[in-house]
Amino acid sequence: MGKTLDNVYKHQSLVYKYFLYVVTVALIVFFFPKEGKFKYDFQKGKPWQYENLYAPIDFSIKKTPEEIEEEQTSIRTNKTDYYTFDASVVVNVRKVVGEALNTSLQTSAYNPQQRSELLNLAQTVVDVVYTDGIFQEIPDSKAIAVVKNNEAQPLSPSNFLNLEKAKVKISETLSQANVLGSSAIGTVIQNSLAPNLFYNETLTESAINDQLSKISYTRGEVAQGKLIIAKGNIVEAEDFKILTSLRDEYESELWMGSNYYFILLGYLILVALVLIMLFLFLKRYRDEIFLNNNKVTFIFFNILLMVLATTLMVKHYESYIYVVPLCILPLVLKNFFDARLGLFVHVLTVLILGFVVPNSFEYIFLQIIAGIVTILTASELYKRANLFISVGQITLIYIIGYFAFHAIHEGNLDNIEWELFGVFVVNGLLTLFAQPLIYMFEKIFGLVSDVSLLELSDTNSKLLKELSDKAPGTFHHSLQVANLAEAAANEIGANAMLVRVGALYHDIGKMENPTYFTENQITNVNPHDDLPPKESAKIIIDHVINGIEIARKNKIPDRIIDFLRTHHGTTTVYYFFKKQQELDPEVDVDSFKYPGPIPFSRETAILMMSDAVEAASKSLKNPTFAIIDEFVEKIVKGQMQANQFLNANITLKEIEMVKKVLKLKLTNIYHLRVEYPE
Structure with a gap:
């Protein structure tokens, strides 16, 4: 048991990676929608590439969302408006008319029989006018139903009456009766009229909803x-609808019973294979990242974040799947690591999402192309304009890609979903969130981005101000080295901002004993004259250790501290070694060597060359082109012979390019001119 625990402890980094791998695979599969995957991939307008397909089950042909929406629109357009017939209004009008006529006829010359006939005529006219009812205003709808005595009866537009039309109808009816005194009756009735048909919104909406509920979402069986x-x-088009219906039916039934476990197993295997590829890539090509659990966790966290966002969108808002700003992933990874890793992780993530998104080929194609554009265009994100330009190009690629796929599928430009262009614009706006996201990741995972490097390069920062006060010569030397190293990095395509910051901080350890370094000695007094060579060498070598301690106290990122550790590699403090050798021929050279490690990247290798060349150039007297050329060649050759660049991924061609830049820069520093013949 104890031996097992010891093995776990010794290999805890590897155990953590296994744990992270298993948890990530489990979470991704857990996020996936709980449905099977149709085994055929098809697209409208493309040939069917498989064998003849026969219906494996009975299924209904589903209507498209457009067809259903068209039916719903038709129902609402052709709806019947319901109006309630208020009988109490008719009773009230009859009463008012009767009272008014009784009063007026009492004082007239009519006999009782005539008065009775006129009253009956008036009531008859009222009943005629209110047979179908009177609207306040003539409705626009042509389909009207009047609810009278709890029964709805359709009303023809020819029978629509408002108050004005009702008055005309009263006059026409009385004129046809040809009765003495009809004009007086007509005036009384017209003045007493009131509308009695009122719009019943509740009943109308209820009828619409009832019709909508009866819409069939299928049209025929297979x-x-x-x-x-x-x-x-x-x-x-028709084949596409049938195949889509079969796919939906198949996928809904597949994730049931024992099928569930086989589908789950399949997803687990596929996701596990994809993430194994990531581990193999890191192990083979990015071993430094693979050995750093913090960085590995960061990469897996970003993959999980994108998978979660996309699967949630697939579950709830499938038509807006392109809102998810997947290009943030390569943007962030390129910013913290490199373009190749960023693109590789992006492609693997897109492959994982291809299992669950609709139109997977189209989705994978667009996302991979957008990822490539992101990698090719996004550079120097600390410059705000660069991010906006990159996001604009990404959005344009999405729009062009969608346009091309639509043309292929439809064969024309009809039925373009214009809202998708808005979705792509929203995607671009969300991609801009990469900037604050990078800042958050820096704080959470302790990583370094170009934005942080820009802040660290400020010579007014606390630590660099302290260096300029305590060791002004070293500060000036650091500035010169930074300029040389930055120019060399730009020449070979290395991270110029990173190497510049590394150069600015590489000698901060000299603040502990500034006068023991020649660039800070302002008099002819050299404190090394009073020290044995071995002790002098120790002071010189210790500036690396002191610098690392100072950097850690000031929370300088590890990525910058790497430059402090490697800028002398395992080279020898040759001057004091030779002095000690004169005193003791058997001296151990290892005690005069820097602790290392040797440079392990192009940037740290560039700094080593630039630092050595700049420091040694102070000893040049009356330099010429030939002297500078020989001088640079000698220093870099010595470093190569000491195997200082074995671990740095820098080629001989790139070293030659760096030497060329260093020679040119030194020529400019010493203001050399071409010597013209007299």
Whole structure:
């Protein structure tokens, strides 16, 4: 048991990676939608590449969302408006008319029989006018139903009456009666009229909803065994609808019973394979990152973040899947690591999402192309304009890609979903969130981005101000080295901002004993004259250790501290070694060597060359082109012979390019001119 625990402790880094791998695979599969995957991939307008397909089950042909929406629109457009017939209004009008006529006829010359006839005529006219009812205003709708005595009866537009039309109808009816005194009756009735048909919004909406609920979401059945499509046939619009219906039916039934466990196993295997590829890539090509659990966790966290966001969108808002700013992933990874890793992780993430998104080929194609554009265009993100330009190009790629796929599928430009262009614009705006996201990741995972490097390069920062006060010569030397190293990095395509910051801080350890370094000695007094060579060498070598301690106290990122550790590699403090050798021929050279490690990147190798060349150039007297050329060649050759660049991924061609830049810069520093003949 104890031996097992010891093995776990010794290999805890590897155990953590196994744990991270298993948890990530489990979480990704957990996020996936709980449905199977149709085994055929098809697109409208493309030939069917598989064998003849016969219906494996009975299924219904589903209507498209457009067809359903069209039916719903038709129902609302052709709806019947319901109006309630208020009988109490008619009773009230009859009463008012009767009272008014009784009063007026009492004082007239009519006998009782005539008065009775006129009253009956008036009530008859009122009943005629209110047979279908009177609207306040003539409705625009042509389909009207009047609810009278709890029964709805359709009303023809020819029978629509408002108060004005009702008054005309009263006059026409009385004129046809040809009764003495009808004009007086007409005036009384017209003055007493009131509308009695009122819009019943509740009943109208209820009727609409009832019709909407009766809409069928299918149109026809396909019997088991029926030929759906033959091999080589083009997937036409109708074929596409049938295949889509079969896919939906198949996927909904597949994730049931024992099928569930097989599908789950399949997802686990596929996701596990994809993430194994990531581990293999890191192990083979990015061993430094692979050995750093913090960086590995950061990469897996970003993959999980994108998978979670996309799967949630697939579950709830499938049509807006392109809102998820997947290009943030390569942006962030390129900013913290390199372009190749960023693109590789992006492609693997897109492959994982291809299992669950609709139109997977289209999705994978667009996302990979957008990722490549992101890698090719996004550089120096600390410059705000660069991010906006990159996001604009990404958005344009999405729009062009969608336009091309639509043209292929439809064969025309009809039915373009214009809202998708808005989705792509939203995607671009969300991609701009990469900047604050990078800042958050820096604080959470302790990583360094170009934005942080820009802040660290400020010579007014606390630590660099302290260096300029305590060791002004070293500060000036650091500035010169930074200029040389930055120019060399730009020449070979290395991270110029990183190497510049590393150069500015590489000698901060000299603040502990500034006068023991020649660039800070302002008099002819050299404190090394009073020290044995071995002790002098120790003071010189210790500036590396002191610098690392100072950097850690000031929370300088490890990525910058790497330059402090490696800028002398395992070279020898040759001057004091030779002095000690004169005193003791058997001296151990290892006690005069820097602790290392040797440079392990192009940037740290550039700094080593630039630092050595700049420091030694102070000893040049009356330099010429030939002297500078020989001088640089000698220093770099000595470093190569000491195997200082074995671990740095810098080629001989790049070293030659660096030497060329150093020679040119030194020539400019010493203001050399071409010597013209007299």
